[in-house]
Amino acid sequence: MTRRSKVLTIYTDGVARGNPGEGGYGVIIKGSDGDIVEEIGGYIGETTNNFAEYSALVTGLKASIKYRADKIEVYSDSELMVRQLNGVYKVKSESLIPMYKEAKSIMSLLGDVKITHIPREKNKEADILANKAVDKKMRTEVR
Numbered sequence: 001m002t003r004r005s006k007v008l009t010i011y012t013d014g015v016a017r018g019n020p021g022e023g024g025y026g027v028i029i030k031g032s033d034g035d036i037v038e039e040i041g042g043y044i045g046e047t048t049n050n051f052a053e054y055s056a057l058v059t060g061l062k063a064s065i066k067y068r069a070d071k072i073e074v075y076s077d078s079e080l081m082v083r084q085l086n087g088v089y090k091v092k093s094e095s096l097i098p099m100y101k102e103a104k105s106i107m108s109l110l111g112d113v114k115i116t117h118i119p120r121e122k123n124k125e126a127d128i129l130a131n132k133a134v135d136k137k138m139r140t141e142v143r
Helices: 049-067 079-085 097-110 120-136
Strands: 007-017 021-030 036-047 071-076 113-117 140-142
Touching (some): 007 049, 007 120, 021 120, 036 049, 036 120, 049 071, 049 079, 049 097, 071 120, 079 097, 079 113, 097 113
Parallel strands (some): 007 071
8 A cells, every 4th residue: 555644553562571581563554544554563582572662663664654644643552662762761771772763763754753652451453463473473464
């Protein structure tokens, strides 16, 4: 789908079982009409929860490029990541700095991107994808 969407909504979630432990991510992308246009789940392997959260975000942002949206709204239940990207917290973990920089770079390329923290209960679809990816130990993509 390469038609122009006014607004894309992206829900991201990362999981690490054990933290660190086996991890994965889930991404749900919805078009202006609220319908799901893409679902992505990915297996990372041994990782931390925060790295998995950033992996979900970077994957979602990269996937959104092809939709050429005027505005992108990202929702995540990772308060740490959202506050880091919004300039409230500094990124202290050495392993997260490259992911943070990549996310910021893609966000600036995309233009109007807003990232907002949401409660875990409002992020169930992305959470299910992240957990399925870990269960299957593979990347899945559904359009």
